[in-house]
Amino acid sequence: MHEILHFQLGPRSNHVGTHSWNxxxxLFAYTDQDVDHGVAHDVDWRQGLGRQNEETYMPRLIACDLKENFGALPNINALYGTTDGDEDEDGLTDGPAEKLQRLQTAPPIPPSAYQTFLESDQPDPTYETDNDDEADNDNDDKLPQPPRLTETRxxxxxxxxxxxxxxxxPLPPQFLGSSAVSASVSGFTSWETGSLAWSAVKTDSHMEDDFRLFAEEADLLQGVQLCVDMSTGFGPIGAGVVEEFIKEEYPxxxxxVTGLMGSLEGLEESNSITRIFTEAQTLVSLLQADTTLLPVQPPSPEWLPALSSPxxxxxSSALVASHLVSVLMPLRLKTDRxxxxxxxxxxxxxxxTRLCELSGRAALWDVELAKKQCGIDFSSVGGLAGSTTTPFFxxxxxxxxxxxxxxGLFDSLQQKTGLKGPLFTTRTAPERLPLASPFPSTIFSPEPSSSNQTSPKSIPIWSTLSSSTNSRHLLNSFTQxxxxxxSVRGDMRLAFGGGASLGGSGGGDWGRDEGRELLEALWSVREGFMEDDEGEESDGERE
Structure with a gap:
């Protein structure tokens, strides 16, 4: 089995990851009547034994976040509980169990209404038959509904x-912010604070040991998939995980890596500068560690008409997760994997060209319209793929x-790209992508702007992973x-939070030379994505 080990680092990444795992x-087929999606579940899920010797099937995952963002999660999993220092049959020691106990030292957070429902014996709409996409039926009042926006803490x-x-x-207590996702915006934003947190993670947590245990129990690990908040202190944590955990163990x-970027809207100038530099340094560090990086722009209502504004x-994380699960499905198929x-x-x-792009359209109810329009590009600064783009793959x-x-849609896509042979590959699956409750499926309603919104339980979806010169626009935005x-400030300490050196958590002052070093690294990456008729110094940035 060619297993994949997952990391989710930061609140946005854990939102996307939670939707993805749901x-x-x-996709599991529990009975002969269930749809077989052709997925080899062992790629992502590990089989083991709980404390009562019951069989368990859980994600092969390490999730790191601010402590408060775990909510009531530690109180939900009763399959393992805690240990008394003994090693159980699944190879667990008291270290990880003590880690779970530390999550519960603060006043307990009550579970959400949906979690309370899951613990009951009522039927779940995920496993109900989708009758011709009619989500409303006589039993709806008996089934769990997606939490309202105000109910999602x-x-x-x-x-x-x-x-x-x-x-x-959970991150060590000194790095906790005020509450939930806002904590990552208010107090954990710079490369320096993230580097300090990474030093604490290495010395005070069991993350490296847990990573090695997950990796060692795999029959044949094909790779590691990360989702990282690039715009906060989780950026340097992600870079550290790759450089000092993964590459040290598996050079x-x-x-x-999926790198989630943050919006600059509503931020003060100093916070905007810090966010830009944190994202740029995270991008450079990840690429220098020989990863493939998929940047995802902050969400926009242009992505989908039914998305709220802001x-x-x-x-928005549900939309991103739908495309990521779909476009990476070929990595976890039973046949032709x-x-x-x-x-x-x-x-x-x-x-x-180790930067790539995600594009496509979810809820593809009108294929003919999709043939005429470009897909939504979730990686480009502008949102839609530009016309002056040379595709590579x-x-x-x-x-x-x-x-x-x-x-017909594939023919249209191939005509637009001009790619042939192994550089243009396609996969199809007759089954729609299921939307597990409590997925906010109304955003995929065939009539999102009408009063007749429905909640489809599955959707047709088109997702594309590609590399092209379009990535130069993101790099240009950073270098500019x-x-x-x-040119205005010269001193880089404000942008990077006051101290850290380019390569890690040290305390050297950030001066002009270090800033130029980052610029040179970005220029070097950008050279692989330039159009043939563009000069190396087309934006006039180099001196």
Whole structure:
């Protein structure tokens, strides 16, 4: 089995990850009547034994976040409980169990209404038959409904799965913010604070041991998949995990990173500068560690008409998760499986394009319209793929679309890209992507702007993972912002939180030389994504 080990680092990443695991859990076929999605679940899930010798199936995952963002999660998993210092049959020691106990030292947080419902014996709509997409039926009042936006306090509020005791890793108390996601915005924003937190994680937590145990129990680990909040202190934590955990243990291991970026809207100038520099340094550090990096822009109502404005994290993370699960499904198929190494080689066949892009359309109710329009580009600064783009590689996945329509859409996509052969690959699946409760499925209603909104239990979806010159726009935005800041301020300490050196958690002052070093690294990355008719210094930034 070619297993994948997962990391989720930060509140936004854990929102996306929670939706992703909920969807993956709904892909299980428990009876002969259930739809077989052709997924090899052992790729992502580990089989083990609980404290009562019952069989368990849990994500092969390490989740790190601010302590308060775990909500009531530690009180939910009763399969393992705590230990008395003895090692159980699953190989657990008292270390991870004590870690769970530390999560509960603060006043207990009550579980959400949805979690309370899950603990009851009432039927779950995820396993009810979708009758021709009619979500409203006579039994709706007896089934759990997605939490309202005001009811979603933490990502644990809508979590459906049990986690292994090795999974949960709260940051040490000195790095906790005020509350929930706002904590990551108010007090944990800079590269320096994240670097200090990473030093504490290495010395005060069991994360490295838990990573090694997860990796060692795998039959054949094909790679590691990370989701990281790039715009906060979790950026340097993600870079540290890759450089000092994964690459130390597996120097040639394949690593695929989804980097979630933050919005600058509503931030003061000093906070905006800090966010830009944190994202830029995280990007450079991850790429220098030989990863494939998929940046995802902050959510926008342009992504989907039904998204709230400003976008709600519960909704927007559900949209991102839907595309990530779909486009990476080939890595976890029973037959004709794509290896992570092959995917990374395709995206970076030129040798200097380790940045990639995510695009597509969810709830693809009108295929003919999709043929005429561009897909939403979740990685580009502008949101839609630009016309002056040279594609290098494209892999598209279509789910739940009739074969004839899928063929027509693929032909249209290939015509737009001009790619052929192994550089343009496609996958289809007749089954729609299931939306596990409490997924905010009304955002995918066929009539999102009408009063007749429905909550589909599954959707047709088109998702594409690609590499192209479009990535230069993101890199240009970084180099222009940093170059402008350097020309005015010169001193980089404000942007990086006051201290840390370019490579880690040291305390050297940030001066002009260090800023230029970061700019040079960004320019070096950008060279792989320039159009042939663009000069190396087209934006006039180099001196």
């Amino acid at each position: 969807i993956r859990e709904s 933490f990502w644990s509020d809508f979590n459906r799965v049990y986690y292994h005791p090795r999974t949960l890793h 040639k291991g394949d690593v695929f 976008p709600n994290l519960f909704q 794509l290896g992570m190494a092959s995917l990374r080689q395709g995206l970076n066949w030129r040798g200097d 494209s892999q598209s996945v279509l789910r739940g679309i009739p074969e004839q329509d899928a063929s 912002s940093i170059g402008s800041f350097l």
